Structures are given as C-alpha cells and as structure tokens.
Amino acid sequence: MxxxxxxxxxxxxxxxxxxxxxxxxxxxxxxxxxxxxxxxxxxxxxxxxxxxxxxxxxxxxxxxxxxxxxxxxxxxxxxxxxxxxxxxxxxxxxxxxVENLAQNVTLSINANGYSSNAGTGGAATGAKASGAGHGGVDGYRVTWTTASAAPETSPQGGAQYGRNTVTSDAAVTAGVTYTLSMWAKSSIDQRLALRVVFYDAANAAVGSPVYSTGRIVPANTEVRLYNTVTVPAGATHLGMRVVHANGVGGVAWPVGATLTVSLPQITQGSTLWPEFTGSEPDAYWVGGKDISSSRKAFTGADGTITQGDVINSWWCLPRTLEDTTRGKFWQGGITRKGTQGITEFDTLTGMAKWHPIAGRDGGQDDHNVPAFLIESDKPPLVAYSWHNRTETMAIRRGTVTGELSSLGPEEILTVTSEAYPITQTSYAQLLRRPGTDTVALMYRAQGTFAGWYTSISTDWGVTWQAPYRLTALGYQHFTLSADGTVAHFVAADHPTNTATLRTRRFDVTLTTGAITNPVTGATLKPNFWDPATTTIAESIMHAVNDLTKPSATRLFDVSPDGTRILQMKFQTSAVGSGTPSESDLSTGVYVVNRWDGAAWVEETLCSAGRPFGYYFAFYTAGAVFGVDGSTVFLGREIGGLWTVERWTRDGSGVWSQTDVLHRAPAGRSIGRPQIPVNTRSESRVTFGEYTTYATDSFENYYGIQKLLTRP
Structure with missing residues (x-):
C-alpha cells in the first residue's frame, strides 16, 4: 500500500x-x-x-x-x-x-462481577485492592472479620468472579469445554482450590459445584488455579471461586486473613493459555477497554514459539537466558509503541508470555532493550534506559526467585556526579560477581566524558555506588568464559564513527576483579568492582583491528575463550552520513577474527546480504557464536529471502554452512539470532522476524520474536 x-x-x-x-x-x-x-x-x-x-x-x-x-x-x-x-x-x-470470555479482568474501573463468601460461620468484606493482583494489576480482596469454620466437603469460603444474576460476566454454551483459571494469594498458609458453579437462564444452579484439585500454598505466595470443565445441559453462565479446600493444609479462615484474586480467564478448549488482557501486544478488547472480554493471537505455526510485536536490534546486547529445569527461556525486547519487556518462552508447554517492564510516551526506539539477571538463587533484577533521553538509569527488583511477575516498581538511579557530569544514558548491561550479591550495571553515557560507565551494587540492586567510566569507547560487548569465572570484553568505537573505527579487548576475572590484557597478562586496573576505578586507556587494551572509511564493521560476539571476535565488515562511505548508493549495498561479509597466539587471523564465513532498516547505521541481521568459537548462528539475505543458518569451522579454518534452521516468509527480514548466554546451549535459538523497518528511522519498526528448537 x-x-x-x-x-x-x-x-x-x-x-x-x-x-x-x-x-x-x-x-x-x-x-x-x-x-x-x-x-x-x-x-x-x-x-x-x-x-x-x-x-x-x-x-x-x-x-x-x-x-x-x-x-x-x-x-x-x-x-x-x-x-x-x-x-x-x-x-x-x-x-x-483466543478469546477470554471473562469481563472486567483488571478491575481498573470497578469491581463488578466480583464477590466474597465468608464460608460457614464466618463474616467477611470484599473490595478492590489497587495493584495487588498478579503482575501489578488491581485485584479483588476478601478480608475476614469473623472466623469461618474449617472447610467442608463442599467448601464455600473465598473470593468469586461471576454473578449468578449477570449472564454476561461469564457466558458459556452447554456441551462446550472450557478452561478456567484465576490467580490467587492468601495471607495465611492455605489449601486452595477453584470452585465452579453453573447457572441456567433463570439464575438457578445447575448440578453440583466442580472443584479443581486442592493445592497447598504458602502464605503470601501467588498461584494460578485452573480447571477444565464441560458445561452441563441447561447452563448459560458460570461463577468461579477460589476457596479454602478440605484435605491436608486446608484450614478455617481466621479473623484478619485475606484472600486476593485477579485475572480470571475463561477460554474454549482444554488448553491453559497464558493469562492476557486486551492491552497486550497482539491483543484487543472486544468492547470497552478493561471491562469487556479480550482476544489475543498466539502464533507459532512454523515450529517456533512466537511472541508478537517485539524486536531487539543489533545495536543492543540482547541477553537471552534459560532455565532448563523449568523449561524457561527469556529474551528482552521492545514493542512498536515503545514498551520494553521480556518474553518468557515456556518450552514445555510451547507458550510465550510477555512481561512488560516499562513504557514511555515516545519510547519507541530499537535501542531500548532491558538487561536482566534471572539467577537460581536470587530474585530477578532488571535494568534499562531510554536511549539518550534521560540522565538516569532505571531498576526493577523482584521478590521471588525465577519469577518476573514478582518485580517491584521502577526505581530511578541517578548516575551523574560532579566527577562525571552525565547528560544522557543508553543501553544497559548487568554482570554478577559469582556467588555474591555484588552486581555491575554498565551503560553508555554522554556528557563531559563520554563512554561506557559502571555502577556497582553490593546488595543486589538495593543501593548503588557512584559510577566510574570503564572505557571511552562507544560500543561494548562481553561473554562469560565456559566456567563463568572470566568476562571477555570487546569495546569499539560507535559504529557510525566517521574516522577510525577501533576494536579492542580486555578481560575481567570476576572473583578478584582484576582487569587484564589477555595477551600480555598485564594488569590494566586492579579491581573492576571498586567504584574508585579509573578509565582503561584504549592504548593499553589488546587491539583487534582498526578500520577507516569506507571500510566499516559491526561487532556481534566474542567466543567463550575470548580468542575469537565475530564481526561483519563492509565497504560504504554512507555509514554515518546518509542513504547508501546501490553500489554500497550487499558488501557486508561475516568474519571471525581469530587470535592464533601471535597475530589476528581473519576468517570469512559468508555474505550478510543486503542491509535493511535504518540505512544511516547500516543494519544487518547479526550473528552469535555457539557453544564455542567453532560454531556460528547467523541471519542473512539471498535474493530477497532471509534465513537463519548454522555454520561450523573445520580444523583448517574453513567455514561452511551445516544447517538452514529457518526461512522467513517473503517480505520479512531476520534479526539478531541469539543462544542463551548462561548455558551456551545450541539446542535453542531465538531471533526476530521483521515486517517493518524504516530506512530513515530507528523508531518505525514491527517484528515478532521467535524461539526455535533444533532437532
């Protein structure tokens, strides 16, 4: 059009x-x-x-x-x-x-459709509780003023969604199967279950209540209760209630106890879909915003798990983490309208869930991707910025290990100081000191002394020390060694630099903090974790290469042993100055710069194909090392079609294509293949599929994030 x-x-x-x-x-x-x-x-x-x-x-x-x-x-x-x-x-x-038939799931306007039941012998009140629901939405809270009896065989006491007198709250069709769910949190240790009652057109109950299996839930712990039911003959609508359940762990509701429920969901079929609202990407409200049913498109027909309306560009360092035990795989990104967030791919159920982190009016910008740590022994920690629009960084801290839904409110981190008067920040990278609560937040800053800065926290993000400037260069990437003890850093000039484009490397031993030249072994700075550290001079780092226009480069990755640098090299005088001519296009090739112990040896893989998107910066799909420096996953264009491919190196240094993992439909380009940085597993690869990327802006884009499981 x-x-x-x-x-x-x-x-x-x-x-x-x-x-x-x-x-x-x-x-x-x-x-x-x-x-x-x-x-x-x-x-x-x-x-x-x-x-x-x-x-x-x-x-x-x-x-x-x-x-x-x-x-x-x-x-x-x-x-x-x-x-x-x-x-x-x-x-x-x-x-x-998928349509969620439940109405008013966010309670943002009123509490219509919700009610309390105190249980036998009890008395309770119910009211909307702002921000108390799952993920920070409003919830409905029942508070007991008179204790109830212990749960009966058919227990009653709890919080309900769906009124017997209002069919539209939860209208259903007889003979059809539905999956129902609701999030719940009790202030006491309690055995909880989801109770469902069906009603007919005269608002009379049809049959007996149906209960899900009871679950023992610790105090103040969220749980999603669900059940799959088939609607009996004569029923037209239903009500579902989270109740205390009989059995081990089921107790009376004491005075002062509370039960908070949120995000009721009613969907056709036996699939438990991730909870959603009409305000999410690729979803909408069927009627009024926040008060009607909602629909969401769940994609993935090509063998991938897919999250709509989210991208990350090669400019950023998109962290991808996985938890193999729980089948979780996380990838940061940003929506077309400027909401930063994290996609949680569930490889066991084949579902994707979007966790919004922060939005900003006018925040659409492909540079804005959150950094995050999701550790096995600590709650999540997320950091982000807004590409040269503020002089601060932002933090969100979780309370439950491995659960992004537990993230607290945004905390603003002031980073400018008398020593370093910072005016703008961009990007975010997080690095943990192994086995401790010490974390480094790294970011690019503009001001009197431009470069990459580091702020240190010794209490897992609660407080932060004044920053120091790590390098004066404009771009930075790091990879952890296979044993997690060393961070291999590669720093480079801003990719649109019109003069010399330098690429340098250094190592950080994470336990001691020693910053060293990986070739000479010389200590460049004694302690990365010391906020008194001063800037590492470019001249004492290990030089990888120096390019001058029309030669240019893009830095993508460093191998886990630190000896190989993955880049794209191309020839165009248009970088940093405008739209390239036809002769400038398709000059990019993927290369691996390998340190052989005495010198850098450049090994060529293949052409990257035509660039796409923001021509001022010359975008390309990108690449990432696999488990070591002998495997590369990359995206490229041939004849207008884009693919995700796996390349491997033989013993003589020759690279060859071993797999074509994905072919994008005509009209779509591929962006930023990644594997999980914490496990370096090659069994799953994530990448973007872009349908829009303006040639004159990094603020006009649309894409979907895909997770591919390799056979």
Missing part, C-alpha cells in the same frame, strides 16, 4: 480506492474528523491483510460498529482498528485467536 494521507472526514477522503469497511475502521480509530494519519504508521501485516482479506476487513468493521457506542472504549489502545489489526496478524501468521 502506497504511503498517503487518509482523511477521517468523508468530505476530505483522500483515497477513494480504500474499501469502505477499512475507512470505517480508520475513521473510528485514529482521530476526530479532520485529523490525519499516514498509512505508513500501520504495521505492514495489517496493510496487506486488510487489503487482501475481505473477511478480516468485515470483521474489523463489525467490531468497530459494535464498540462505537461504548463511551469507555479507548480506540487508541483497545478498540476498533486494533481488532482488525490482531485479526490480520492472526490470519497472516496462521495463529490461534
């Missing part, structure tokens, strides 16, 4: 070729009559699907018409166009479009 202005006022319609249903959707969504928007602001999956799929167009128009009279509906974030948008994504990606 060509770039043009679309009027939402019939008298100013500037595109008569648009189908009327599309114009209806656009009129209802973007702005009052007379305001304009460019079609380039619409993700291409929507442009193509709305143009070619009349069913989707009609569905979007119908959604617009049905929602138009709902005053609380916020079209910009929930409404009519987004319905068509998500339907288009679903159609284009062969996704499953």
């Amino acid at each position: 060509a770039k043009k202005l679309i009027s939402f006022d019939d008298s100013k319609t500037g595109d008569a070729a648009l189908p009327e249903p599309v114009k209806e959707v656009l009129r209802a969504t973007y702005a009052p009559a007379g305001d304009y928007a460019e079609t380039s602001a619409i993700a291409p999956a929507v442009e193509s699907a709305l143009a070619n799929n009349q069913t989707v167009v009609d569905a979007a128009a119908t959604a617009a018409e049905s929602a138009a009279g709902t005053a609380v509906n916020n079209a910009a974030s929930s409404g009519q166009f987004k319905a068509g948008y998500v339907a288009a994504i679903s159609a284009a990606q062969r996704a499953t479009l």
Whole structure:
C-alpha cells in the first residue's frame, strides 16, 4: 500500500480506492474528523491483510460498529482498528485467536462481577485492592472479620468472579469445554482450590459445584488455579471461586486473613493459555477497554514459539537466558509503541508470555532493550534506559526467585556526579560477581566524558555506588568464559564513527576483579568492582583491528575463550552520513577474527546480504557464536529471502554452512539470532522476524520474536 494521507472526514477522503469497511475502521480509530494519519504508521501485516482479506476487513468493521457506542472504549489502545489489526496478524501468521470470555479482568474501573463468601460461620468484606493482583494489576480482596469454620466437603469460603444474576460476566454454551483459571494469594498458609458453579437462564444452579484439585500454598505466595470443565445441559453462565479446600493444609479462615484474586480467564478448549488482557501486544478488547472480554493471537505455526510485536536490534546486547529445569527461556525486547519487556518462552508447554517492564510516551526506539539477571538463587533484577533521553538509569527488583511477575516498581538511579557530569544514558548491561550479591550495571553515557560507565551494587540492586567510566569507547560487548569465572570484553568505537573505527579487548576475572590484557597478562586496573576505578586507556587494551572509511564493521560476539571476535565488515562511505548508493549495498561479509597466539587471523564465513532498516547505521541481521568459537548462528539475505543458518569451522579454518534452521516468509527480514548466554546451549535459538523497518528511522519498526528448537 502506497504511503498517503487518509482523511477521517468523508468530505476530505483522500483515497477513494480504500474499501469502505477499512475507512470505517480508520475513521473510528485514529482521530476526530479532520485529523490525519499516514498509512505508513500501520504495521505492514495489517496493510496487506486488510487489503487482501475481505473477511478480516468485515470483521474489523463489525467490531468497530459494535464498540462505537461504548463511551469507555479507548480506540487508541483497545478498540476498533486494533481488532482488525490482531485479526490480520492472526490470519497472516496462521495463529490461534483466543478469546477470554471473562469481563472486567483488571478491575481498573470497578469491581463488578466480583464477590466474597465468608464460608460457614464466618463474616467477611470484599473490595478492590489497587495493584495487588498478579503482575501489578488491581485485584479483588476478601478480608475476614469473623472466623469461618474449617472447610467442608463442599467448601464455600473465598473470593468469586461471576454473578449468578449477570449472564454476561461469564457466558458459556452447554456441551462446550472450557478452561478456567484465576490467580490467587492468601495471607495465611492455605489449601486452595477453584470452585465452579453453573447457572441456567433463570439464575438457578445447575448440578453440583466442580472443584479443581486442592493445592497447598504458602502464605503470601501467588498461584494460578485452573480447571477444565464441560458445561452441563441447561447452563448459560458460570461463577468461579477460589476457596479454602478440605484435605491436608486446608484450614478455617481466621479473623484478619485475606484472600486476593485477579485475572480470571475463561477460554474454549482444554488448553491453559497464558493469562492476557486486551492491552497486550497482539491483543484487543472486544468492547470497552478493561471491562469487556479480550482476544489475543498466539502464533507459532512454523515450529517456533512466537511472541508478537517485539524486536531487539543489533545495536543492543540482547541477553537471552534459560532455565532448563523449568523449561524457561527469556529474551528482552521492545514493542512498536515503545514498551520494553521480556518474553518468557515456556518450552514445555510451547507458550510465550510477555512481561512488560516499562513504557514511555515516545519510547519507541530499537535501542531500548532491558538487561536482566534471572539467577537460581536470587530474585530477578532488571535494568534499562531510554536511549539518550534521560540522565538516569532505571531498576526493577523482584521478590521471588525465577519469577518476573514478582518485580517491584521502577526505581530511578541517578548516575551523574560532579566527577562525571552525565547528560544522557543508553543501553544497559548487568554482570554478577559469582556467588555474591555484588552486581555491575554498565551503560553508555554522554556528557563531559563520554563512554561506557559502571555502577556497582553490593546488595543486589538495593543501593548503588557512584559510577566510574570503564572505557571511552562507544560500543561494548562481553561473554562469560565456559566456567563463568572470566568476562571477555570487546569495546569499539560507535559504529557510525566517521574516522577510525577501533576494536579492542580486555578481560575481567570476576572473583578478584582484576582487569587484564589477555595477551600480555598485564594488569590494566586492579579491581573492576571498586567504584574508585579509573578509565582503561584504549592504548593499553589488546587491539583487534582498526578500520577507516569506507571500510566499516559491526561487532556481534566474542567466543567463550575470548580468542575469537565475530564481526561483519563492509565497504560504504554512507555509514554515518546518509542513504547508501546501490553500489554500497550487499558488501557486508561475516568474519571471525581469530587470535592464533601471535597475530589476528581473519576468517570469512559468508555474505550478510543486503542491509535493511535504518540505512544511516547500516543494519544487518547479526550473528552469535555457539557453544564455542567453532560454531556460528547467523541471519542473512539471498535474493530477497532471509534465513537463519548454522555454520561450523573445520580444523583448517574453513567455514561452511551445516544447517538452514529457518526461512522467513517473503517480505520479512531476520534479526539478531541469539543462544542463551548462561548455558551456551545450541539446542535453542531465538531471533526476530521483521515486517517493518524504516530506512530513515530507528523508531518505525514491527517484528515478532521467535524461539526455535533444533532437532
């Protein structure tokens, strides 16, 4: 679809070729009559699907018409166009479009649909509890004022969603199977279960209550209770209640005890889908924002697990971590509209869940990707910045090991000081001192002394010491050694530097903090963990290479033994100065610079293909080392089609392609393949698939994140 202005006022319609249903959707969504928007602001999956799929167009128009009279509906974030948008994504990606039939799941407006039951002999009150639900949404809290009896054979006492007198709270169809769930947290140790009661059109109960298996849950611990049920004949709606359950661990509700529930979910079928709301990426509210049912597209028909509307670019160091015991795999990213977050891929269930970390008005920028630590013995720690827009960094600290849902509120870290007057920050990297609560937060800063800075915390992010400047260079990457005791750093000039582009390396022994030249063994600085450390001079690091225009490079990875540097080299005078000419394109090749003990030896892998996206910086797909420096996963373009490939090196230094792991559909490019940095396992690879990347901006993009399991 060509770039043009679309009027939402019939008298100013500037595109008569648009189908009327599309114009209806656009009129209802973007702005009052007379305001304009460019079609380039619409993700291409929507442009193509709305143009070619009349069913989707009609569905979007119908959604617009049905929602138009709902005053609380916020079209910009929930409404009519987004319905068509998500339907288009679903159609284009062969996704499953799942509807949560529950209404008012976030309680952000009121507590309609929720109620309390004190149980036999008890008395209790129920009310909305701001921010007390799962992931920080509002919850519904029951507080006991008179103790209940112990749970009976058919226990009652708890917190309910769904009223017997209001069918629309949880309307269902007889004979159909549904999976129900709700998050719950008790203030006392308690055995909890999910109780379901069906009602008929006259609001009378149908049959006996159905209970899930009881679960013993420690005090103040969140749990998602769920059950799969088939609706009996005559039933039209249901109510579900989290109750104390009889059996081991089930006790009476004492005075002062509380039970908080949130995010009720009712979906057709026997699959327990990740909880979602209409405000998430690739989801929308069917009616009013926060008070209606919601739908979300779950993708992954190509053998991958997929999260929609999230990218990370080669500019950043996208950390990818895994927990093999729990089948969890985490990848940072940012949405098209500028919300930073972390995708949690569940390799056991084949699901992806988006954990939003922070949003900012005007925050769309592919440089903004959070750094995070998810350790086996510590709660999660997340750090992030907003690419040259603030002079601060931001922190969020968790309370439960391995659970991003336990992250607390944003904490602002002031990093500017009299010694280092910082005016802007970008990027974030986190590094832990093994076996301790000491953490380094590294970031690029602008100001009187530009470069990469380090702030040290000795209490797992609770407090931070004044920063020091680690290097004066503009880009930085590090990889841990196989035993986790050494961090191999590679630093380089800003990739669009118009003069010499230098690449340098140094090592940090994590236990002692010694910063050394890996070739000479000389100590460059005595202690990385000491906030009094001063800047490492570029001249005393180990030099990898120096390039001058039109030669340029992109730094992607360093091998776990520190002796191999993975880069792309290309020839173009356009870097840092504008759009490249046709002769500049397709000059990039992936290379490995290998230290042989005496000199750097450059080994060529293959062409990277044509660049895409922001030509000022010359974007390309990127690459990453595998378990060691003899395997590389990369993305490249050949003849307009993009692939993810695995390359290996033989004993004589010759690289060859061993696998094509993924082929992107026509019209999509590949971005930033990664493997988990904590395990270096090659069994799973994550990468982005981009449908939009503007050539003149790093703020106009759309992509999906995929996790591929290798056979």
